[in-house]
Amino acid sequence: MQALPVRVPLVNEPWGILKSLNMARQNVLRIIPEIATLQPMVSGKTGKRWHMVMDPGAIRQILLERVDDYPKSVVTKNLLKPAIGDSLFIAEGAHWRWQRRAAAPVFSHRNVMNLSPIMTSAAERAAQRIAAAGPRAVNLLDEMVTTTFDVISDVTFSGGDTFDRDAVHGAIDDYIAEAGKISLFDILGAPDWIPRPGRMMSGKALKEMKGMADAAIEARATRGHDGTPDLLDLLLEGVDPKTKRQMNTAELRDNLLTFIVAGHETTALTLAWAMYLVAFDQGVQDRARAEAQAVLGDRAATGDDLDNLPYIRQIIDETLRLYPPAGVISRTAQKPDTLCDRAILPGDTVMIPIYALGRHQQLWDNADAFDPDRFADAKSIDRYAYLPFGDGPRICIGASFALQEAVIVLATLLARFRFRPVPGRDPEPVMILTLRPQGGVWLTAERV
Template structure:
């Protein structure tokens, strides 16, 4: 049996790391913020300047926090502080009745019955972009996946192209993710009423960002009275309304949320799947054999999904090793018992999904790239594999993300052989999503 490829990882925090040490490390990279004992202890309580910080990497702990005892927890206020500049009061940060109203408004756009339409849109975008990849030169693959994911988001959510706004939008998202969107210890430790210099910079970003989103919305064809809703934007407008000719703030916030969540997470998932196939040719060829005679045209894309088990397994393995949402957080709203430990009201909890996905008690060869684990044997336990979260706040766009990643990857392999140009290590950098540590260039060769 060939040896398994083990992707390089940043070093873990020392086992005696303090809670404050974890918070400082989170600013740099969430994949290096946690100690190794999190692989063996379901709950790790720490202190950070007098506040309780609980690391909850265990399957049972995550299940309790997100589902069976979810009423004892709320989203971290830190999340609102960091994310509100880019998503406003959108579904990623809201709670209670506001969140329930937003979820109901968006749900019709993400039901299984819309998959054929989404698959057709995805296939059209992939069919336009992928054949244009230059051969005979090196290509920045993360830039490629970002551009394509944004094109798909524009078509599926707004029935328009990203030609006029794609460049500035990608630059602003990257600037935010790798700059003021990185969580600081003060974001966790200071109350929202105490502003910081970073908060001022975030407010300045917010003004420019909202202006861009409003400009994008203004480009879109207006839906006439009596017309059927064409896409997610129409559903949002009908759910939240508009103020004269200006979209309401709720619409602006949800549009921003869907752009960021819809294109950033899929772009990163696709990058890691392509990078892994570039490093492990035998799995790339296994996908090539599967997709060789599959109809991935706009007409055949939806039906093709069931004919792509190997491609799907590759995507799932990429999501296991490098989940775009590598971590989530909660705050205890009451004293609660969690895996034998008492968690006091006000305690902050961090749930590192990436450590759950690499737990040696749950996975064989947990650090290795092995899509076969999703082809042979039983499905993993429900709370061993959570690339889209779980419970009431599970990712509403999970099915769209999987459909997009599988169809794009299948079409790419159908068209090209590809390999990484150099052997320099590439590490996952977990800030708000799981980005590569550097620009990685590939060489593409058409399949004959």
């Protein structure tokens, strides 16, 4: 029987509201019923009506055809607004549209490729740190968090502005750990003005972080930039072509913090899970190493290598199927609708459990198995069966940035090391805001 990588045990019995709350605070994915991997849609009531949708046609309806009728859920906004304000990630309607138009050129193919040398340098430093650790086990989760934060810091503040990177990193982690835990008030749909205790505790660190970001933005606006423009330069120059509006300091800061949080946390997790999976399957690792060594030799990967590393990219795609950083997309229905012949009422919570979608038995053969060859012909996969970056107008604006970075780092490391798992130290998939390998990804690294 084929060995399978770690997975979350899904629910096989009905739970009451208090047990659901307790499990959600420990691991959001634990509230997904097992039948969500078998059926096109599952509905219930836990304080308020909810629906989990796994049918690709219905998902297309939510994310593309009737996107304005399904704004981000109140729970999502309550969790994130204190940290990232009314930025692209949670803004709605006209306020979202003008910000998206202003920011879209920032992530053009040309601009993302121009930032690839920063990713290459960070991958090189990661390889040097792993080599220096010697034969002892290394926590690749910590290494990948360090690497991707190096990248996002350098592409955001390349001029060395007065921005305390460690303080910002610490404030973000503290906020996710404390404020990201779902409150009973969220599940019951209580108004925003009712205080959520954990989120109140995080206020001081957030205030300091926003103050540092504001100071750095104003300093850069005064000084200007030299050389290749970084993320902050591009945002400062960004103009909505329709309204000619530019972001003010608060809007720039909120979007910058959004990119810092999303741009390092999610890519770090993808890389950490990818490292776990290639250590889990040595055959896949051998094949990926052969590809990486043939293309790279002794050097680190660059943006120009991406088209020549298709199997490494398939590993990243398969990792995102099994362990999507955003394990659940949540929306609140605004108008009556019908999904999978089921009535949707205004106020209903409509969830797309990306974790269950990627493991759905009707959409994927041997769904819990690690098999990068599923993505050898990506066009054969239903667009709405695989959604690590969402889809429709609100598809992740930084998807190409994240994929480029992940391939560069993974190829660089696999070309130089053989990674093996540490017995008894398998990670546990746990999602609060993102799907993390709890306990770390402990591997030994041997030079090849």
